[in-house]
Amino acid sequence: MTTAADAPLRRGKEWLTDWNPEDEKTWDSRLAWRTLTITTYNLTLAFITWFLVSAIAPRLNNIGFTLSTDQLYWLTAMPGLAGGLLRMIWMFLPPIMGTRRMVTLSTLLLIIPMAGWGWAVRDEQTPYWILMTLSFLCGIGGGAFSGFMPSTSYFFPKRKQGVALGIQAGVGNFGVSIVQFLIPWVIGFALLGTTAITPQDVVKPDPGLGGNIWLHNAGIVFIPWVIAGAALAWMFLRSVPIQANFRQQLDIFREKHTWIMTALYLMTFGAFSGFSAQFGLLIKNLYGAFPDAPDPLRYAFLGPLVGSAARVAWGPLCDKYGGAVWTVISGVGMTMATVFTAFYLSPESMAEFAPFVWGMLAIFFFAGVGNASTFKQMPMIFERRQAGGVIGWTAAIAAFGPFLFGIGLASFPAVGFFAFWAAFFAACVALAWWFYARKGAERPS
Known part of the structure; x- marks a missing residue:
C-alpha cells in the first residue's frame, strides 16, 4: 500500500494528503460526514436500481406479458446474480480509482437499466432475453455497494465506523423500500414531462389496478435524481490516499476470518436482500389464489423498511457494546423467526396471512440488526485497508442473496427452503459466538 505522495497519478486537489482518521488533530470530520451524506x-x-425488477415483475403479466412463475422468479433473481458478480469487481476499485471517480461513474451507470426498463415495458412482445439482460444490468446497483462502503470506511476512525457504516448501509437499504413503495403509486398516472407516453392497458385485472397503468414510469422516474447524485459526487467528493493494486488486495483471502465473516454477512444481508427481492412474489404465489387475496405490493416494502431501520438504529448500539454480541442475537432471532414463518407457507385460508407477514418482518428486523453488527466487527478484526477489502468481498457474496433465494424458491418447496436457511442461520450463530463473542474469543469484536 502506498500514499498519494508516492504515486504521481494521485496528485491534484481531488486527493487528500496525510489523511489519518485516528488522529483527532488532523481528521476533518466535516469532510467525512459530507462524504457520508453524498455517498x-x-x-x-x-x-x-438493484431492486427495480422486484417492483416491476409482479405487474408484467397484468399488461400482457405471459411469463410463468419460474420465469418471474428468475427475472427477480438475476439482479442478485449480477450484483454478486459485479461486487467482486467493485470491491477492488476504491484504492484504484478513488472515491470521487468511482462514485460518480458508478452512479451514472444506473441510468442504463432505468432507461432500459422504461423502454422494455412499453411492448409486451419484448423478448424474455432482453428482460433478463435488463435485470442483469440492474445488478450494477448491487455491485456499487462493495465500492461505496469500503471507500466510506476510509474517512472515519474505528470508534465511529459502526455509526457511519450503519447509517450508510441502513439508509442505502431504504432504497429497497422506496422502490417497492413508490412504484405502485407512480405507475398510476402520467409523470410531468412524459404525458405524451401512452399508458399500458391492463389485460389481467388485479387488486388496486384500474384500466391502464404507466409501468414505464418505474424505470424513468429516478433518472433525474441519478443525474443530480453524480453531479454532487463529482463536485464535492475527494479521495483518500490509500492505494493498492489488484494483487496486493488478494491477501485477505489468506485470512480465515475473511471466510467466517463472509458466512455471517451472508446470514444477515444475504437473507435481507434475498427476501426483499422475493417477498412480493411469495405473497402472490402463496396467498394470491384466495378470493380476498392481498395486493403484494402493499406489503412488499414493509420488510426492507423494517430491516433498514434496524440497521440504522443498531449502529450506535454496536459501537457501544461491540458487534459480536449483536451478531449472535441477530442469528438466534433469525433462526427462530424462520422456523415460525415456515408453519404458514402452505396456507388453507387468509387467516394465516397475518402471522406469515409478522414472521417475515421478524426475519427482516433481526437481519437488519446483524447487518449493522457485522459491519462493526470487520473494522475491528482487520487493519484498515484489509477491512475495506473484506467489507467489499463479504458484501459481494451476500449480494447473491436475491439470486439464491430466487432459484431456491423456484426449485424447491417453500417449507424445505426455509428449513435449510434456518439451519444455516443456526450454524452461523455458533461461529459468531465461538470466534468473536464468547469470553476468551480469538478476535473479540
Whole structure:
C-alpha cells in the first residue's frame, strides 16, 4: 500500500494528503460526514436500481406479458446474480480509482437499466432475453455497494465506523423500500414531462389496478435524481490516499476470518436482500389464489423498511457494546423467526396471512440488526485497508442473496427452503459466538 505522495497519478486537489482518521488533530470530520451524506444518497439510488425488477415483475403479466412463475422468479433473481458478480469487481476499485471517480461513474451507470426498463415495458412482445439482460444490468446497483462502503470506511476512525457504516448501509437499504413503495403509486398516472407516453392497458385485472397503468414510469422516474447524485459526487467528493493494486488486495483471502465473516454477512444481508427481492412474489404465489387475496405490493416494502431501520438504529448500539454480541442475537432471532414463518407457507385460508407477514418482518428486523453488527466487527478484526477489502468481498457474496433465494424458491418447496436457511442461520450463530463473542474469543469484536 502506498500514499498519494508516492504515486504521481494521485496528485491534484481531488486527493487528500496525510489523511489519518485516528488522529483527532488532523481528521476533518466535516469532510467525512459530507462524504457520508453524498455517498449514502447515491447508494440509495443504487439500491433502488438493484431492486427495480422486484417492483416491476409482479405487474408484467397484468399488461400482457405471459411469463410463468419460474420465469418471474428468475427475472427477480438475476439482479442478485449480477450484483454478486459485479461486487467482486467493485470491491477492488476504491484504492484504484478513488472515491470521487468511482462514485460518480458508478452512479451514472444506473441510468442504463432505468432507461432500459422504461423502454422494455412499453411492448409486451419484448423478448424474455432482453428482460433478463435488463435485470442483469440492474445488478450494477448491487455491485456499487462493495465500492461505496469500503471507500466510506476510509474517512472515519474505528470508534465511529459502526455509526457511519450503519447509517450508510441502513439508509442505502431504504432504497429497497422506496422502490417497492413508490412504484405502485407512480405507475398510476402520467409523470410531468412524459404525458405524451401512452399508458399500458391492463389485460389481467388485479387488486388496486384500474384500466391502464404507466409501468414505464418505474424505470424513468429516478433518472433525474441519478443525474443530480453524480453531479454532487463529482463536485464535492475527494479521495483518500490509500492505494493498492489488484494483487496486493488478494491477501485477505489468506485470512480465515475473511471466510467466517463472509458466512455471517451472508446470514444477515444475504437473507435481507434475498427476501426483499422475493417477498412480493411469495405473497402472490402463496396467498394470491384466495378470493380476498392481498395486493403484494402493499406489503412488499414493509420488510426492507423494517430491516433498514434496524440497521440504522443498531449502529450506535454496536459501537457501544461491540458487534459480536449483536451478531449472535441477530442469528438466534433469525433462526427462530424462520422456523415460525415456515408453519404458514402452505396456507388453507387468509387467516394465516397475518402471522406469515409478522414472521417475515421478524426475519427482516433481526437481519437488519446483524447487518449493522457485522459491519462493526470487520473494522475491528482487520487493519484498515484489509477491512475495506473484506467489507467489499463479504458484501459481494451476500449480494447473491436475491439470486439464491430466487432459484431456491423456484426449485424447491417453500417449507424445505426455509428449513435449510434456518439451519444455516443456526450454524452461523455458533461461529459468531465461538470466534468473536464468547469470553476468551480469538478476535473479540
